[in-house]
Amino acid sequence: MARHLRLIAAALAACLLCCAAWPQDAELTSQQIIQRIDNAVYQRSKSITGYTVEEHYSIFRSGQTEPAAQETVKTVYTRAAGKDYTPTARSGSALLRSTVLDKVLASEKELNLPANREGSWITSANYEMGPQPGRVQINGRSCILVTLKPKRKSQHLFGGKLWVDASDFTVVRLEGTPSQSPSWVAGQTSVTRDYAAVDGFSMATRAEARSHSFLFGDTLLTIEYVGYHIDRAAN
Numbered sequence: 001m002a003r004h005l006r007l008i009a010a011a012l013a014a015c016l017l018c019c020a021a022w023p024q025d026a027e028l029t030s031q032q033i034i035q036r037i038d039n040a041v042y043q044r045s046k047s048i049t050g051y052t053v054e055e056h057y058s059i060f061r062s063g064q065t066e067p068a069a070q071e072t073v074k075t076v077y078t079r080a081a082g083k084d085y086t087p088t089a090r091s092g093s094a095l096l097r098s099t100v101l102d103k104v105l106a107s108e109k110e111l112n113l114p115a116n117r118e119g120s121w122i123t124s125a126n127y128e129m130g131p132q133p134g135r136v137q138i139n140g141r142s143c144i145l146v147t148l149k150p151k152r153k154s155q156h157l158f159g160g161k162l163w164v165d166a167s168d169f170t171v172v173r174l175e176g177t178p179s180q181s182p183s184w185v186a187g188q189t190s191v192t193r194d195y196a197a198v199d200g201f202s203m204a205t206r207a208e209a210r211s212h213s214f215l216f217g218d219t220l221l222t223i224e225y226v227g228y229h230i231d232r233a234a235n
Helices: 001-023 030-047 094-111
Strands: 049-062 069-078 080-094 127-131 136-138 140-148 157-166 170-176 187-199 201-213 217-230
Touching: 030 049, 030 127, 030 140, 030 201, 049 080, 049 094, 049 201, 069 094, 080 094, 094 217, 140 170
Parallel strands: none
Antiparallel strands: 049 069, 049 217, 069 080, 127 140, 136 140, 140 157, 157 170, 170 187, 187 201, 201 217
């Protein structure tokens, strides 16, 4: 009897060791991961009817540590109408604000119109996605790394890398280059955007865009997003 119990205990220990070594979602295929990314994006859009946030824009030129231009705007988003911006503070070069910041805000406003919005979503409708094996730590979160290849040219679609949370498949970080040069710069632009969970939703918290143009040279645009207030859809 004792020998029989020892055999059972050994079998259970081996089973537990095997389970511990096996990744939590090892059974998921690449297609299943992509489907979960799509579902997370669609669920976010379905659940948020609107939000307000303060966005702080800064432009740095040629490696300078002090911004050449800054602008703070109050952003109001509604699912029915898109985004509306109200400037609350401005400083620095008026030329940079008009040629860069005004164009960025106009582009974002057009992008977020209901008819255009889905065309920029990070989903398999807009990208060829390649989930990579294993897990990586980004911003203190266990993530799946996914390569992105845009299915068409657009300044709002990026070739590069995406990190999604391994537990709920929401976006944590995006790094890449637009498949089409943005209207406010000539030449290649590299973009990094970080996201965090805000009231249960993945929301942008910081973005950087590095570019080079004949007019302004090397330029860094940073965006900080502060003070979200999110309106949820009724259940």
